[in-house]
Amino acid sequence: MKLGWLIMVVASVLMGQAAGAAPSPWDQPAAILADQIAGMLGPGQASLTVRNLSTIPNDEIPSIRRLLQQDLKARGVLVSDAESANAIRVTLSENVRERLWVAEMVEGNETRVAMVHVEPGISQRAQPVGGLTLRKQTVLTSREPVLTALETADSLIAVEPEEIVIYLHTAEGWREQKRVGIGQKRPLARDPRGVIFLSSSGDGFDIFVAGMACSGSNQSAKPAEDWTLRCRESDDPWILVQPPVTQASGATQGAATQMDISVTPFKAFYNAARNYFTGVVNFSPGIDLPPFYSAAQLVRSASDAPMLIEGIDGKVQILDNAVLKPVTGTRDWGSDFAALQSGCGAGTQIVASGSGEALGDSLRAYELPAQEAIPASAPLAMDGTVTAMWSAPDGKSLFAVVRNAADQYEVDRVSASCN
Amino acid sequence: MRWIVFRQVAISCLLVALALPAAARTRPHYGGTLKVEIEGDPWTRTGAQPGSIARRLVFDSLTRIDADGVAAPALAIRWASENDDHRWQFWLRPGVHFQDGSTLTSAAVEESLTGSCGTNCPWTAVHAVGSMVVFTGDAPIPNLPELLAGDDFLIALAGPANSSVAMAMGPLIGPFIGTGAFQVESFSNGALTLTANESSWEGRPFLDKIEIAGHKSTRDQVLDLSVGRADLIEVPAEQLRQAHEQRLTVIASPPVDLLALAVADGDVLSNPNLRAAIALAVDRMAISNVIFQKQGEIAASLLPASVTGYSFLFPADRDLNKARELRGGLTPPPITLSTEGRPAMLLAAQRIALNLREAGFNVQVAGAGAPKHADIVLLRLTLQSNQPQAGLESLLRRVGVAIPVRENSPAGLFRVERDFLATHTLIPLLYLPRAYAVSGRVRDLRLSHDGEPLLGGASIQNSQ
Numbered sequence: 027m028k029l030g031w032l033i034m035v036v037a038s039v040l041m042g043q044a045a046g047a048a049p050s051p052w053d054q055p056a057a058i059l060a061d062q063i064a065g066m067l068g069p070g071q072a073s074l075t076v077r078n079l080s081t082i083p084n085d086e087i088p089s090i091r092r093l094l095q096q097d098l099k100a101r102g103v104l105v106s107d108a109e110s111a112n113a114i115r116v117t118l119s120e121n122v123r124e125r126l127w128v129a130e131m132v133e134g135n136e137t138r139v140a141m142v143h144v145e146p147g148i149s150q151r152a153q154p155v156g157g158l159t160l161r162k163q164t165v166l167t168s169r170e171p172v173l174t175a176l177e178t179a180d181s182l183i184a185v186e187p188e189e190i191v192i193y194l195h196t197a198e199g200w201r202e203q204k205r206v207g208i209g210q211k212r213p214l215a216r217d218p219r220g221v222i223f224l225s226s227s228g229d230g231f232d233i234f235v236a237g238m239a240c241s242g243s244n245q246s247a248k249p250a251e252d253w254t255l256r257c258r259e260s261d262d263p264w265i266l267v268q269p270p271v272t273q274a275s276g277a278t279q280g281a282a283t284q285m286d287i288s289v290t291p292f293k294a295f296y297n298a299a300r301n302y303f304t305g306v307v308n309f310s311p312g313i314d315l316p317p318f319y320s321a322a323q324l325v326r327s328a329s330d331a332p333m334l335i336e337g338i339d340g341k342v343q344i345l346d347n348a349v350l351k352p353v354t355g356t357r358d359w360g361s362d363f364a365a366l367q368s369g370c371g372a373g374t375q376i377v378a379s380g381s382g383e384a385l386g387d388s389l390r391a392y393e394l395p396a397q398e399a400i401p402a403s404a405p406l407a408m409d410g411t412v413t414a415m416w417s418a419p420d421g422k423s424l425f426a427v428v429r430n431a432a433d434q435y436e437v438d439r440v441s442a443s444c445n
Numbered sequence: 446m447r448w449i450v451f452r453q454v455a456i457s458c459l460l461v462a463l464a465l466p467a468a469a470r471t472r473p474h475y476g477g478t479l480k481v482e483i484e485g486d487p488w489t490r491t492g493a494q495p496g497s498i499a500r501r502l503v504f505d506s507l508t509r510i511d512a513d514g515v516a517a518p519a520l521a522i523r524w525a526s527e528n529d530d531h532r533w534q535f536w537l538r539p540g541v542h543f544q545d546g547s548t549l550t551s552a553a554v555e556e557s558l559t560g561s562c563g564t565n566c567p568w569t570a571v572h573a574v575g576s577m578v579v580f581t582g583d584a585p586i587p588n589l590p591e592l593l594a595g596d597d598f599l600i601a602l603a604g605p606a607n608s609s610v611a612m613a614m615g616p617l618i619g620p621f622i623g624t625g626a627f628q629v630e631s632f633s634n635g636a637l638t639l640t641a642n643e644s645s646w647e648g649r650p651f652l653d654k655i656e657i658a659g660h661k662s663t664r665d666q667v668l669d670l671s672v673g674r675a676d677l678i679e680v681p682a683e684q685l686r687q688a689h690e691q692r693l694t695v696i697a698s699p700p701v702d703l704l705a706l707a708v709a710d711g712d713v714l715s716n717p718n719l720r721a722a723i724a725l726a727v728d729r730m731a732i733s734n735v736i737f738q739k740q741g742e743i744a745a746s747l748l749p750a751s752v753t754g755y756s757f758l759f760p761a762d763r764d765l766n767k768a769r770e771l772r773g774g775l776t777p778p779p780i781t782l783s784t785e786g787r788p789a790m791l792l793a794a795q796r797i798a799l800n801l802r803e804a805g806f807n808v809q810v811a812g813a814g815a816p817k818h819a820d821i822v823l824l825r826l827t828l829q830s831n832q833p834q835a836g837l838e839s840l841l842r843r844v845g846v847a848i849p850v851r852e853n854s855p856a857g858l859f860r861v862e863r864d865f866l867a868t869h870t871l872i873p874l875l876y877l878p879r880a881y882a883v884s885g886r887v888r889d890l891r892l893s894h895d896g897e898p899l900l901g902g903a904s905i906q907n908s909q
Contacts, residue, residue, distance in 0.1 A: 079757065119754040122831070123513070126754035126855055139758060141856040169517070187648070216626075216648035216902070217473055299649075300475050319472050340471045359469035381470035431512040 052090050055127055055144045060097030062140035063114060063129050069102030072112035072131075080120040090118065158370040158391055158442045160377065160406040165425070166193070166200055166437040172427050173220035174416055175437050176231055181253070183242065184437070185233055187218045190240060192253050206255045212237050217301040223268045224419055233257075234264040236298035263293035263308050267323045267333075268419075292333065294321065302338050312348025322365045322417070324394055325374045334376060334394070336361065344397060355392070355399035357381065362412055366391060367421040370444035375402050377424055377440065379412035387412045389426060389440060409436065473889050477905035478654040482666045482675045484787070487637040487657035488621075499637050499657055501897055503544075504599035504623035505646075507535055507554070507578070508590050510894045514752075514832030516590035520549065520600055520624065520646075521578070530585035530851075533568075535578045535593075541646045543602045544628040554578045556603040557620075565842055567592050587851045591835030592842075600624065626650040626901035635659050651889075651904035667691075667882075676887050676905070677898065680880040682740040683789045693882040698896030700742045700749050700876030703826045704732075704793065707844055710870050713778055713820050718771045720869035723821070725768035726804035727797055729761050729874050736792050741875035747840050747862050749876045752831050755859050759866065759873075768804040776805070783811040783819035793874075794823045825877075827895050833858050844871055 076091045078084060094116060095105045105114075113132040120126055125144035130137050166175065166184060168191075175184040182193040182200050189207055193200035220235040230243035239260035244252045268291055293308035297317070305315040311333075318335040324344070325331045332346040334353070342356040360379030367374050368391070375391040376399070388405035389412065410430035417424045423441040430436060481487075487499045507521040521535040541549040551573035558571050558578075567589060568580040580589060592598070601620035621629045626647060627639035639655045661669070666678035670693070680688045680695055682702075688695050706727070708720050724745075733741045742749060745759035780801070784794040791810075798808040811819060826843050830836040837858065838850040846865070852858045865871070879896030886906040891899045 117757060119750075119757065121754035122751050124754075128755055128758065130758070139856065139859060141755065141854070141859065143855055213644040214646075214648040216645075216650050218648060301472050336469055336471065338471060338474070340469045342469050356469040361470055361472040378469075432515075433511050433517065 050089070050093070052086075052093055052144075055125075055142045056090060056093035057097050059116070059127050059129055059140060059142045060094055060101055060103075062142070063131060064098060064101035064103050066131055066138050066140060067103055067112055067114075067133075070112060071104050071106045071110045072098075072114050073107065073110045074098070074105045074114045074116065076116045076118065078118045080118045080125055082118055082125070087118070157393070157402040158368055158375070158444050160389055160391060160403050160440055160442050162389075162406060162408070162426070162438040162440045164436055165439050168435045168437075169433075170435065171218065171413070171429070172435045172437055173218055173235065174222045174233075174414060174427075175425060176222045176224070177418070178224075178231075183222060183231060183233075183253075185220045185222055185235065187214055187235070190233065190242070190255055190257075204253065206257075208235060208238050208240060208257050210236070210238055211259060212298065215299070215301055219296070219301055219414065221264050221266065221416065223265045232265065234260070234262070234296070236296065237261065261295070261298070263295045263306075264303070265291055265293050266303075266321050267292035292321065292323065294318075311345055313345070313350060315345070315350075319361050320363055322363055322376060324365060324376060325367070326372065334363070336363070342399070344394070351397050353394065353397050353399055358390070359399070360387065360412060362415040362426075364415040364417045364424040365421065366417065366424050366440075366442060368442035368444070369422075370442060371402055374421075375442070377415070379408075379415065379426070380405065386410075387428065389415075391442060403442070406440070408438070473651045473902075473904035474906065475649075475651050475904070476653050478656060479652050479677065479887065479900065479903065479905060480669075480675050481655060481657045481677045481900075482661040482669055483657065483659055483679050484661060484663065484666070484681075485659060487635075487659040488632065498897065498900075499629075499639060500596060500599055501625070501893075502627040502639055502655065502900055503621060503625045503629060504601055505625050506594050506596075506599050508594045510591060510594045510830050510832070510835075512894060514591075514830055514836070514894060516594055516835075519594070520554070521593075524590055526586075526589070530587045530589075530849075531582050533580045533586060533589050534574075535580070537576050537578065538646060539576070541624050542644055543624055544622050544642055545602065547602065549600070549624055551576055551578045553602065554600055557600045558598060560603050560620075561597065561599070561601070565845060565847060567842070567847070584847075585849050585851065587849055588830075588832075588835040588838050591830045591832055592839055595829045595839055627652075627655060630654070645901075647901065650901045652900065655900060667693075670882055670884060673884065676884040677890070677900075678882050680882050681787070681789060682877040682880065683737045685740045685878070685880050686738045688880070688882055694885065695880055695882050696890060696892060696898075697878045697880035698892045699751055699831075700878050701828045701894075701896040702877040702879060703744065703747070703749075703824075703828060703840065703873055704741070704790075704875040704877060705824050705826060706797070706872040706874065707822045707824050708870050708872060709818075709820050710868065713780055716775070716777075717869060718773060719775065719777060720872075722768040722771040722804060723801060723806070724869050724872045725764045725771065726800050726806070727872065727874060728763045728800050730763070731800075732793050732796055733875055736789055736796060737875065737877060741877045744873045744876045745866075747866065747871070747873055748833055748837055748858075749828070752828070752833050752836060753855060753858065755855055758859065759862075763800070765804055772805050777807070779807045779809055780821060781809050781811050781819040782821045782823065784823035785825065790823060790825065797821075797823065828876075829895055831894050837861065841865065 078087050115130040117128045127142045129140045170186045173185045180195045184191045189205050192204040194203045222231055222233045225232050233240040238257055240257035242253050242255045294303040295306045297304050302317050302319050305317045316337045318337050320336045322334050323331055324334050332344045334344055336342045342353040343350040358381050360381050363376050363378040366377045372393050377389050377391045380388040387408045390405045391403040392399040393402045408428045410428040412426050413429050414427040423439050426438050428436045488497055505520050508516040509519040511517040520538055522538045524535045526533045555571050555573040567586050568582045570581045572579045602622040626642055626645045628642050630638040630640045636658045641650050641653050643649050669675035670678050708714055714720055729743045733743050743761045745761035746756040750756040782794055782798055784790045794810050798810045801808045828836050829839040834850045841848050852861055888904045888906050890903040893899055
């Protein structure tokens with residue numbers, strides 16, 4: 027009996043499609059609900075009312091009603107306006123997770139209930155406008171916080187607060203291959219941070235987390251499957267900007283590869299008990315730098331590549347010729363930013379997270395022709411709070427870690443296209 | 446002349462201010478003391494409330510509920526069920542320490558859960574097996590991971606604490622050493638001081654200290670917030686509109702507190718028709734509109750609409766005629782109706798008594814401190830999980846009904862609710878949100894799934 031109904035459901039859906047009508051997202055739930063109603067009422071006449079308590083636009087209700095009517099008819103239940111002993115009340119409802127269609131069949135004093143849950147629709151995003159358009163692609167999702175990550179030819183190295191995770195590229199996406207404990211001796215911070223860079227030799231990587239430094243290397247023909255990882259206690263300064271590095275594959279990578287400029291490795295000491303850099307760096311900037319949260323190099327030309335830093339007081343400043351100059355127009359910036367060599371406009375933009383506390387964080391590109399940050403893109407909505415950002419080794423994209431409402435972490439690759 | 450100079454100075458200041466770069470938002474700062482004021486006790490649980498604000502900061506549970514209502518790892522990193530949900534194994538997170546430095550072991554978890562779990566335990570037995578904690582039940586325990594996230598099952602270091610430390614705790618009742626982000630420093634004059642746990646497994650919290658002053662009236666709380674003596678205060682649902690009008694910064698949860706009447710089915714109200722008559726006689730709309738200033742969601746179902754989507758199937762309208770009809774001319778002996786001490790709850794109880802008198806019942810309202818064997822009790826129950834099965838099971842357990850809710854389909858859950866509510870031993874009335882007002886220096890404050898402030902992730906602006 028059940029098989030018979032199932033065949034009818036499938037047949038009615040297929041018939042609808044064969045008739046040339048574009049498949050509607052409501053075809054399947056309408057068919058299933060009609061199936062349940064007919065199973066309870068049996069063949070006969072009934073009145074039908076449909077009310078909408080959900081976020082489905084009201085102009086879609088007539089078509090849903092028509093679908094239900096057709097599907098009921100196919101199962102022997104004729105919907106009639108005439109007074110009938112049987113009444114079908116359909117309510118289109120929803121909860122925070124999904125839509126729920128509920129049918130109440132009233133026969134005299136008895137009311138029976140049927141329900142169908144409907145997957146939530148995909149929300150449409152507004153088309154962004156501006157000098158360039160940012161877009162994102164999710165690379166990895168994780169239950170554990172991801173502090174930073176590095177993509178190589180066939181591996182993804184993700185740094186978690188207590189472990190380094192190596193993922194291998196497969197046809198289905200990244201597959202976890204190996205976990206190695208970092209072995210911190212000191213307590214973790216509430217806002218842990220980390221950086222990862224290709225090693226200067228190009229065949230490995232260097233990781234810095236609070237109080238620890240790790241290095242990964244391999245000499246085998248199958249690099250992704252044979253990473254050797256070593257961690258040690260360290261208060262060495264962290265690399266924040268790296269000169270171009272030739273990867274083992276032969277490709278040249280580094281934050282400043284698009285222009286033939288000399289980039290000094292920029293290293294800064296990290297306050298392992300807190301979440302900021304102390305202001306002490308590995309070169310003489312000609313001025314005392316304040317403690318800062320974030321830094322990025324803004325490559326304007328071969329001879330002009332100043333550092334941009336955000337102090338712990340929230341002030342964004344440019345370090346230019348031993349002078350710290352305040353940057354205006356950063357009121358909407360959050361605490362994370364990274365450089366993006368988009369090739370659009372001035373060539374390099376700073377992409378900053380948003381200033382809101384809401385879970386719906388955003389990223390936006392800015393041009394800094396002088397000391398003012400000018401928006402260069404529309405905000406790109408992220409699915410949670412941005413907790414870390416860094417430039418990709420080639421500088422042409424950047425990565426952002428987002429913590430969503432379910433406390434899951436998502437690593438997104440963000441790139442730009444010129445408008 | 447003086448006015449012109451003043452104006453020029455003012456304009457100059459304005460221009461300078463506009464020219465200055467506005468600061469961007471920063472990462473959370475470490476340090477500072479957050480001052481919290483609440484109406485209840487900072488430590489001791491009251492009535493049917495699940496817990497206290499301080500306990501969640503000091504203790505952790507094996508699991509936690511994430512924003513989707515699903516159990517997520519906390520002190521347990523993974524779990525598995527066997528034998529049709531009659532047996533569960535939970536693997537403990539390694540390297541976790543209690544605030545006194547001792548290691549969290551499965552034996553300590555077993556001891557804590559055995560001590561805290563009363564007669565209404567979801568499991569029959571709990572045992573430590575290596576690094577695992579094993580639960581077994583005579584009946585299936587399908588929602589155990591979600592139930593273990595509840596405040597009833599917080600993990601505390603059992604046994605007598607160090608006597609000198611215990612002396613410093615003053616009147617603090619029960620164990621007070623956990624694995625949470627904060628540890629108890631002192632408790633005096635009704636104020637509890639917590640300090641950051643430097644070796645918290647979740648990372649050292651941003652705040653150095655939290656001072657929680659209890660037993661403060663709403664009026665005093667608002668006053669203290671306005672003069673900077675408090676950073677976080679409670680805003681009762683009935684005061685939410687006023688708080689918005691006063692332009693307070695308010696953070697509110699979805700509706701999580703269920704106001705319901707628990708009706709004793711023995712003695713006076715053993716006749717199910719009388720209980721059904723009570724359910725029909727209550728004017729939920731008036732309680733919501735008048736007492737709770739339209740901040741509540743009228744409910745005749747146990748789970749709110751946002752969790753199930755089917756709550757409209759339970760009629761919430763008052764039907765006085767049908768109530769009188771169901772009473773059937775019976776004149777039951779006087780009924781006592783009691784509630785907890787909050788003024789709004791007492792007002793609601795008085796309103797309900799009025800409704801019931803209109804239906805022919807003889808009702809006496811007894812306020813706080815009333816005998817516990819009242820015929821009807823107006824309760825405030827917190828929805829501990831927004832996952833429907835676990836939420837429903839934990840609500841039922843809170844009123845002493847142990848029904849393992851295994852139904853996954855909305856229709857199946859609806860049947861469980863409908864069948865239980867048909868007994869009219871619990872009559873849902875309203876769902877209310879929880880809300881807090883915060884000072885301008887509080888940052889990154891989020892509420893948990895059940896409306897508790899997550900102070901472990903909060904920080905204070907410019908404290909670093």
